[in-house]
Amino acid sequence: MKKTMILYCAIFLLFSLPLFSEESENKNINIGQTMRNMMNTFININQSFKANDYFETSEGLMDLAKLVKPLTKINPPKGSKEQWNTFLNELIKNCFLAIGAAADENSEAIKKYLGRISEIQKQGHTLFR
Numbered sequence: 001m002k003k004t005m006i007l008y009c010a011i012f013l014l015f016s017l018p019l020f021s022e023e024s025e026n027k028n029i030n031i032g033q034t035m036r037n038m039m040n041t042f043i044n045i046n047q048s049f050k051a052n053d054y055f056e057t058s059e060g061l062m063d064l065a066k067l068v069k070p071l072t073k074i075n076p077p078k079g080s081k082e083q084w085n086t087f088l089n090e091l092i093k094n095c096f097l098a099i100g101a102a103a104d105e106n107s108e109a110i111k112k113y114l115g116r117i118s119e120i121q122k123q124g125h126t127l128f129r
């Protein structure tokens with residue numbers, strides 16, 4: 001009986017731990033700080049792009065995508081969570097598309113995707129800031 005209880009407790013802890021860690025992870029994400037990091041990264045991306053450095057442009061785009069991803073785990077300060085995630089995932093997708101374009105050294109396409117990222121930023125700020 002005692003063994004069964006211990007087993008049940010262990011199973012409960014095993015399954016509830018990820019929930020607790022997700023909770024504390026959410027609280028640790030600071031939107032303002034993340035956005036400032038995104039701004040600096042986006043400036044670097046644009047500078048590398050202007051210098052025709054496709055490697056650094058791609059690295060910056062991946063950095064940007066990595067900064068954005070954790071924001072999909074938290075609730076927006078205002079507005080719908082579903083729409084928040086749609087915008088953030090669209091931003092990540094455009095980073096990937098721009099990296100693909102960098103592989104082809106296709107500056108026109110990279111420019112298009114960087115422009116799209118700026119649009120997503122503007123719309124995101126109108127809706128959620």
Ligand code: HEM
Pocket residue numbers: 031032033035036038039040042077084087088091117118120121122124125128129
């Ligand atoms: C490359 C894209 C983006 C850049 C460079 C950017 C940059 C910034 C900057 C510099 C701030 C001011 C942060 C501060 O000093 O407190 C800010 C705030 C904010 N941004 Fe963005 N942003 C981007 C995209 C987005 C998107 C897509 C969304 C929503 C889906 C969004 C939502 C917000 C919100 C809610 C704030 C207010 C944060 C706060 O005051 O706590 N941003 N952003």
